[in-house]
Amino acid sequence: MSVVSGVTVTVPATTANLGPGFDCIGAALTLYNEFKFTRLQAGGLIIHVTGTEAERVQTDESNLLYQAFVQLYQYIEQTPPSVKIEIQLGVPLARGLGSSATAIVGGLVGANQLAGAPLSLLQVMELAIAMEGHPDNVVPALLGGCRLAATSQTGWEICDIPWHQDIVPVVAIPDFELSTKEARRVLPTEVSRADAIFNVAHLGLLLRGLETGKGEWLRTALQDKLHQPYRKALIPGYDAVNAAAIAAGAYGMTISGAGPTLLALTNAANSNAVETEMAAAWKEAGITATVRSLSLDTQGASSFHQG
Ligand SMILES: Nc1ncnc2c1ncn2[C@@H]1O[C@H](COP(=O)(O)OP(=O)(O)O)[C@@H](O)[C@H]1O
């Protein structure tokens, strides 16, 4: 194992759940955080953060990226090295675009590379899922693409979900935060059989809709009964933005991750109109939002050594 002096890790944002796939499906998007790790000879911990909302990220040992970094060293039973971490933020915080997943994946991958890659990708993935508590954002952040994760007898079965090339994800990111912890607190611990059946059927339809790009299937498939009915109330303007997206030609709209970002699926011909109308509907509701058409990231986390 060769020990390197520095490594830069790039990790994509994610959109988890995609409607009915609560806690099991997510897709990586072309929006990125970059994390640069450099060994320090003098000892200590230095964290520098740049980018939008940089002042909101912790710069001490409580930083989530650093906690993941330490976690990997604990797992391999080594003392973490003193390190300087430079964070370039491209993924907005606490918006349902997997910023915490980028930090967990970035910290684990950075530590693994600095340590000379003692862990396999599968081991890193298992650590990431354990830290985040659910697989649907860390798995696509690490591996790229759209991924379904299911528990197996021995661990996790990860399935690559085909994403039709015509499907364009549009994210409408409001200027307020909603922590995943808070958005999980409003969910019931038990659901009815009818709601469970509803989600099973809609997730099946979603997989076929994503594969074929068939708009009618996607519109129906993005419905969900496990989380959205409870979370909608935390997102002012949800119904108006949904109606505006559909009127502008989106197949459907759903909450991205735990919210408050809203995700519309559409095609290239309608994506500009969908962007404009979602932003306008939110403005009408008194909320400023950044709306962007993105693509599926197919690579996942990537890293290169500095020396
Ligand atoms: N680049 C980062 N470095 C360190 N911590 C981060 C970073 N990005 C996010 N976090 C942590 O994750 C929190 C947001 O996580 P969470 O509520 O799950 O929202 P999200 O939907 O964005 O993942 C932030 O408040 C911060 O504590």
Ligand SMILES: N[C@@H](CCOP(=O)(O)O)C(=O)O
């Ligand atoms: N399945 C989770 C996904 C959380 O994703 P995030 O991007 O908001 O961190 C949930 O819905 O709670």
